[in-house]
Amino acid sequence: MSILSLTSEERIVTDSAARPVRTRFAPSPTGSLHIGGLRTALFNWLFARHHGGQFILRIEDTDQNRFDPTALTTLMEALRWAGLQWDEGPEINGPFAPYVQSERLAGYQQQAQWLVDEGKAYKCFCSSERLKQVNEAKTAKGEPSGYDRFCRHLTPVEVAEREAQGQKYVIRFKMPLEGQTVVQDAIRGETVFENNTQQDMVLLKSDGFPTYHLAHVLDDHAMQISHVMRAVEWFPSFPLHWQIWEAFGWEKPIFAHLPVLLNPNGKGKMSKRNPPKDKFGNIIPVMVHDYMRGGYLPEAMDNFLTNIGWNFGDEREFFSMAEAIERFDLTRINPANSAFPVEKLEWLNGEHIRALPMDELATRLRDVFETAGLTVRDEVLRQVAPLLQIRLKRLTDAVAIAGFFFRDEFTPPPPEHLIQKKMDAAQTQQALERSIAALAALTDFSHASQQAVLEPLTTELSLSNGQLFGVLRVAVTGQQVSTPLFETMEVLGQAESVARLELAQESLRDSIEKSVTNS
RNA sequence: GGCCCCAUCGUCUAGCGGCCUAGGAUGUCACCCUUUCAAGGUGAAGACACGGGUUCGAACCCCGUUGGGGCUACCA
Numbered sequence: 001m002s003i004l005s006l007t008s009e010e011r012i013v014t015d016s017a018a019r020p021v022r023t024r025f026a027p028s029p030t031g032s033l034h035i036g037g038l039r040t041a042l043f044n045w046l047f048a049r050h051h052g053g054q055f056i057l058r059i060e061d062t063d064q065n066r067f068d069p070t071a072l073t074t075l076m077e078a079l080r081w082a083g084l085q086w087d088e089g090p091e092i093n094g095p096f097a098p099y100v101q102s103e104r105l106a107g108y109q110q111q112a113q114w115l116v117d118e119g120k121a122y123k124c125f126c127s128s129e130r131l132k133q134v135n136e137a138k139t140a141k142g143e144p145s146g147y148d149r150f151c152r153h154l155t156p157v158e159v160a161e162r163e164a165q166g167q168k169y170v171i172r173f174k175m176p177l178e179g180q181t182v183v184q185d186a187i188r189g190e191t192v193f194e195n196n197t198q199q200d201m202v203l204l205k206s207d208g209f210p211t212y213h214l215a216h217v218l219d220d221h222a223m224q225i226s227h228v229m230r231a232v233e234w235f236p237s238f239p240l241h242w243q244i245w246e247a248f249g250w251e252k253p254i255f256a257h258l259p260v261l262l263n264p265n266g267k268g269k270m271s272k273r274n275p276p277k278d279k280f281g282n283i284i285p286v287m288v289h290d291y292m293r294g295g296y297l298p299e300a301m302d303n304f305l306t307n308i309g310w311n312f313g314d315e316r317e318f319f320s321m322a323e324a325i326e327r328f329d330l331t332r333i334n335p336a337n338s339a340f341p342v343e344k345l346e347w348l349n350g351e352h353i354r355a356l357p358m359d360e361l362a363t364r365l366r367d368v369f370e371t372a373g374l375t376v377r378d379e380v381l382r383q384v385a386p387l388l389q390i391r392l393k394r395l396t397d398a399v400a401i402a403g404f405f406f407r408d409e410f411t412p413p414p415p416e417h418l419i420q421k422k423m424d425a426a427q428t429q430q431a432l433e434r435s436i437a438a439l440a441a442l443t444d445f446s447h448a449s450q451q452a453v454l455e456p457l458t459t460e461l462s463l464s465n466g467q468l469f470g471v472l473r474v475a476v477t478g479q480q481v482s483t484p485l486f487e488t489m490e491v492l493g494q495a496e497s498v499a500r501l502e503l504a505q506e507s508l509r510d511s512i513e514k515s516v517t518n519s
Numbered sequence: 520g521g522c523c524c525c526a527u528c529g530u531c532u533a534g535c536g537g538c539c540u541a542g543g544a545u546g547u548c549a550c551c552c553u554u555u556c557a558a559g560g561u562g563a564a565g566a567c568a569c570g571g572g573u574u575c576g577a578a579c580c581c582c583g584u585u586g587g588g589g590c591u592a593c594c595a
Contacts, residue, residue, distance in 0.1 A: 027595085028594075028595045030595080060595065062594090062595080063593095124593095128593075131593090144520080144522080144591080145591070146591080172593095188524070188525090193522080197521075197522055197523095199591090202593050206593060211592090211594085211595085216595095232524070232525095232589060232590090233589060233590070234589095234590090235524065235590075236589070236590040237590080238523090257524085259524095260589070262587090264530075265530095266587075266588090267587085267588095268588080269589080279546095304531095307531065307532080308532090309531090311531095311532065311533070313533095314533090315532095315533075315542080315543045315544075317531085317544055335524075335525065336587095336588090337524085337525070337588055337589080338531065339529095339530060339531080340530090341546090342530090343530075343545060344530075344545050347544085350557090350558085354558080389558090390557060390559090391556065391557045392557085393557090420555095464554090465553085465554055466553080466554055470554065472554090473554065473555060474555080477555095479555090479556095480555065481556045481557090482555070485554060485555085486554085
């Protein structure tokens with residue numbers, strides 16, 4: 001029965017009832033994890049968790065030319081950061097180990113040979129030079145490029161001769177020459193490919209390593225993968241894969257090709273080669289590690305990625321992964337590619353920061369401050385975290401807003417920053433003087449008592465709250481943008497606060513004298 | 520070029536033939552609150568790509584056009 005003839009509800013039942021749900025994420029370790037890769041992994045993980053199945057991590061390292069020994073570690077680090085724990089795979093192992101393809105070579109070679117023996121694949125001795133020539137000739141004639149299947153027609157004797165001479169060969173799949181391959185995709189339904197537009201793709205390279213095409217089919221079968229959810233980039237080779245499954249005669253998994261993440265401007269897919277830029281011209285990171293370092297919460301990242309191409313079901317956009325697991329399914333996946341909505345990530349990250357329990361936020365902020373080279377005192381951190389919670393879009397913003405709490409030496413603000421809107425130097429000077437007197441006299445330096453003496457001062461000096469408190473806040477923090485005044489002084493303490501105010505007074509006096517001298 | 524996929528506000532999306540005068544979110548703008556910055560509150564502008572069908576009725580189904588995207592390796 002065709003998937004298309006089922007209603008979506010029947011399809012869900014089929015999905016889950018057919019066999020135990022086992023999904024996999026199968027990256028090739030060529031560097032840090034791409035943000036699109038994380039999303040693919042996330043969808044696979046969510047689906048497996050929803051159905052109480054297994055999520056497998058498999059490493060597709062069959063390209064020796066792109067081997068990067070540090071990549072695997074980096075990759076696992078990114079997945080773990082995002083909370084995507086795998087049930088089977090590197091470091092965990094499991095019943096189908098090894099989960100690294102370079103350690104499964106013998107199997108691929110055997111199966112490739114089996115296909116050759118069965119007449120479903122053939123050895124190809126063509127050199128890369130000849131392949132190139134064939135391609136050039138075809139393009140020159142305006143034909144689609146591709147291999148001309150020369151070796152498909154070699155006689156057994158000819159093959160034997162070349163092998164005897166020790167000629168290198170690859171194994172190519174014998175794609176049917178006529179007819180159609182009708183593939184089923186859980187998201188797109190049925191697609192018909194004409195076989196005469198297809199290629200005899202390489203299954204086993206001349207170095208004895210399999211290509212993706214061969215390796216993934218073998219492994220998905222061996223590892224009993226029930227659902228293959230991968231990026232749409234694979235869709236064009238889907239008919240090939242379909243035919244390989246048919247050639248082996250195995251039961252196929254259900255396939256779901258996930259839409260690709262496009263640049264925020266919608267032009268082309270997200271790539272590190274051509275890094276996208278936001279409206280200010282800043283580069284938008286493509287690698288998960290940049291987000292890890294950039295002050296983003298994994299909770300926010302997961303939430304954000306889950307919202308692209310999939311929908312929670314009601315109008316909520318802010319949710320936890322536990323909630324997403326309850327609802328995740330294939331039917332609500334949107335087949336259309338989508339631009340990467342960066343501004344939404346900023347917003348969601350802020351929302352998740354605000355949702356964090358205070359001591360959890362403090363813990364994460366400690367990390368951020370320490371990474372910035374600051375020495376964090378617990379007592380201060382505990383008091384500063386609540387001041388930051390509503391002000392952060394990214395954790396790393398904390399350094400600019402509140403880093404001064406953890407710096408030993410204080411850099412006073414330039415005098416011109418002290419003077420607030422519609423004020424002059426003399427008024428500012430007076431405001432500082434009166435405030436110092438009032439604050440120094442306090443025996444209790446709490447938020448409330450500060451307010452009790454400073455608020456009446458505004459009327460006396462004919463200043464607005466914004467003006468008076470602005471002068472003091474800049475004086476005490478050294479910054480124009482900072483945590484609020486009373487809370488800040490409370491953390492700093494009376495002695496330090498007053499000292500800083502006096503410092504401001506001095507610098508202001510100096511600058512007034514200087515300008516008098518100059519004129 | 521060839522093959523394939525896709526198409527609702529700038530962007531992410533809801534919508535599965537009548538609940539649509541098209542809903543939400545984000546972003547933008549305005550106002551309120553306010554001790555800077557935020558957060559919060561209120562409001563505004565903003566979309567069914569186009570053309571044909573089918574139907575009593577179409578954002579929704581069909582065809583075409585246009586536009587966008589993916590692929591086009593002994594990479595995955």
